[in-house]
Amino acid sequence: MCGIAGIIQFVPHNRDSAMAQITNMADTMAHRGPDEQGVYVDDHAALGHKRLRIIDLSTGQQPMASQDQTLHIVFNGEVYNFQEIKKELVRKNYRFSTTSDTEVVLNAYIEWKEACVKKFNGMFAFAIWDSRKKTLFAARDRVGKKPFYYFWDGKRFAFASELKAILAAGLSQKKIDPKALDCYFSFGYIPVPYSIYDDISKLPSAHTLTLTSDGLNLKKYWHLDFGSTRDLTMDQASDRLTELLYDAVKLRLISDVPLGAFLSGGIDSSLVVSFMAKISSQPVATHTIGFDETGFNELPAAGMVADFLKTDHHQFIVNPDASQTLEKIAAFFDEPFADSSALPTWHVCRMAGKNVTVALSGDGGDEGFGGYTFRYLPHQMESRLRLVLPAVLRTPLFSLIGALYPAGPGLPRFLRLKTIFENLAVSDAQAFYNDLIWLRQKIRQNLYAKGFMDALKGFTPAETVMPVYQKSSGTDPVSRSQHTDIQCYMTDDVLVKVDRMSMAHSLEVRNPLLDYRILEFAAALPLHLKVKNGSGKRLLRHLAAKHLPPQIIDLPKQGFAIPAAHWLRKDLNTFAHDHIFNSEVVLSCMNPAQLHTLWSRHQQGRADHSVLLWGLMMLGLWEKQFHKGPLQ
Structure with a gap:
């Protein structure tokens, strides 16, 4: 992992000033790359790089230049299939002077231009400056594992792995975007393309960015298709997933530094560790955390899996005296971030970072295979009821019932129906959005100050989520929900949390279940292999039954909760x-x-x-x- 930064302007700049500026930007991200720093400056561009050495420890320094010195790249991440792409490029007479994946990315761009990103299996954000054509090409991986912030005022362009690096360039006016805050109050994170400041944006996942003197152009290069369902039996699907997961884990074990895994005690991380154990000749170093409070401790389940797989297991009890840690966490996020599981993620990354430089995790299993049944199953039921009653009857009827029905946590669980009645009055997309947000419209209107509401000018966070749901290729409400979660919640919450907390400890985290081939396979599964009879992740559970202790297969989902x-x-x-x-x-x-x-x-x-x-x-x-x- 690394930190990348750059400044581009089409009117020539002072090289000494640009050198100082790019150095300041890179210095803010020392935690992302403590091993090496490099800069490149010409009359129009300045590129900076902080390196955490994972592959090719002796060479592979950045910014890296093409053989003719006209292209310079700064790259953050890993392309796991770089050796396969390298062989293809060698057959096309490309020569390589390093064993790094960065040089493969650079030569792939020379050969295939912007289409090169479709060949990459990995997690990445990179930028390539063409000093001859005066163009910048940048890209972000398919699901947005690696971050890319940018500033563009029509004259000057700046980019970086973290928002604080762009602030260090001194270009932003640091004016808070009320839309970003509204989203934060509703979701707990700030979604793409917004950042907390109105003149800094995020490049969406699966997008390329091209900057020329004519302006900025963003283009999406990958779409996850939920519309083409494969007719597979459970055993057929299990066999195919076994092949995909084995290869995904094997690719992510390529490393020149010590490697381990997170182990939460759930089936996702446990499955990843089980495949690691099959491939590795040494015991896998596993790491988990827990709490003293009853109901918030996965140490026993994780320990059971660790014993079963004979891992080199490490565990840590989190102290609730968390104030000092929370201040550190806030500093590494750069913008408001409210997912409380960032705290245990900080601790497990800190612990893992003492033993390894790379860790594999189980992130992606819930989104890809239908694990969020606490939302998906009610949403599916509500959608079926909407089909029974025409909207002309359903909307006024359930709007009235929802308004009159009491909202009380004191009611027995089976009588807490107010949310369901309110959802039945609206569309599938609106109901999905309602289930995501913390503040429903009435609470939002009462809680917000008038001045803040006026500043929003009618905006609501629904504008960031509902279009994704409505445009999804999914043919059923669960698939559309999964699609939206992958593009929104997973990218802007889960992966942001893991990136910032791991990079805070100079630790690289890899996610086999987010291999794009596994996501595409999961998207094409028939619904009954994901969700049925009140159970989610049915295929993963079926596979886990072959590889893990039977006691953990049906444990309730918890993850790193606090x-x-x-x-x-x-x-x-x-x-x-x-x-x-x-x-x-x-x-x-x-x-x-x-x-x-x-x-x-x-x-x-x-x-x-x-x-x-x-x-x-x-x-x-x-x-x-x-x-x-x-x-x-």
Whole structure:
């Protein structure tokens, strides 16, 4: 893994100034690449690179130049099939002076131009500057594992792996984007293409970017097809997935540095470790974390899997006195990020980083194979009911019932139907969006300050999610939900969390279940092999039964969860209160009376507002480190 940065302008710049600027940008990302630093500067471009050496430890320095010195590349990530592509290029008479995948990417671009990205199986963000044609070509991997921020004001273009590096260039006006904040309050993360600042954007996953003197052009190069279903039996699908997963894991074991895995105790990471154990000649180094609180401890399950697979197992108990760690976490995200599982991810990355430089994880199993049944199954049921009743009857009927039905966590679980009634009044896409957000429309209107609502000018976060759902090639509500989760939640939350927390500890994380071939295979599975009779990830469970202890196959999903509601009432009470109610950004967006009511109800145990309160606390922490003053 690495950190990349660059500045391009078509009017010649001062080389000394550009050198200082690009050096400052690269220095902010020292954690991403502690092993080496390189820069390239000409009259129009400055490129910077911080390297974490994984493959080709002695050569492969960047920025790397083509043989004729007209192209220069900065590359972050890994192309796992680079040896296969290299053989093809050698047959075309290309010569190589390193054993790195970076040189393969550069020569692949020379040979196939922008179509080169379709050949790459990996995680990457890179930029190639053509000093002769005065063009920049950049790309991001299919699911957005590696980040790419950019600034463009029509005259100057800057890019980097992290937002703080662009801020170090001194180009941004640092004006908070109210749309980004609205999305953050609804999802807990800021989705593509937004960033917290209105003049900095994110390149979407599976996109290329071309910059010329005529302007900027973005193009999507990969679409995940959920519309072409294969007619497979469970055994046929299991055999094919075994082949794909074996190859995906094998490719991700290529490394010149120590390698291990995360082990949460769930079937996804456990399956990955089981395939690693089959391929590796040495015991796999596995890492997991847990908590003392009842119901938030996967150490026993992870230990059971580790014993079964005979791994070199390491475990760590997280201390709820998390305030100092949370401040560090906020610093590495650069913009507000509210997923509380970032805390255990920080700890497992810190622990793994002491033993290995590369770790494999099980991320992607839920999104690819239908694991989020707590959302998918109700959504499927609601969709079937919508087909029974015409909208002209359904909308007014369930709108009225939903408005009148009590909302009470005190009700028995089987009577908590208000959300379902409200969802039945709207479309599938709107209902899916409703199930994602923290703040439904009525709560949002009551909680937001008038000035903040006015600044949004009618925008709602639905504009970032519903079009993805509506344009999905999925033929059923579960497939459309999966498609949307992969493009939105997984890319902008899960993978952001893993990238920032692993890079904070100079650790590279690889995700076999996100191999694009496995995602394409999973997308084409018939629905009954993913979700049926209240069970999700049916194919993964079937496969896991052949490779793992039977006791873990049907364990409830937990992952790296934390007891956030309890911590906010006890150990983090004062810390959270201070960062929420002393935040000028929070108080400029929220109605103070409503916010105090939410806080009080949570502290009294009358409601669980931990998701929103955690998000507001993290916003306050971000503001303390990056932004002074209220929303502009």
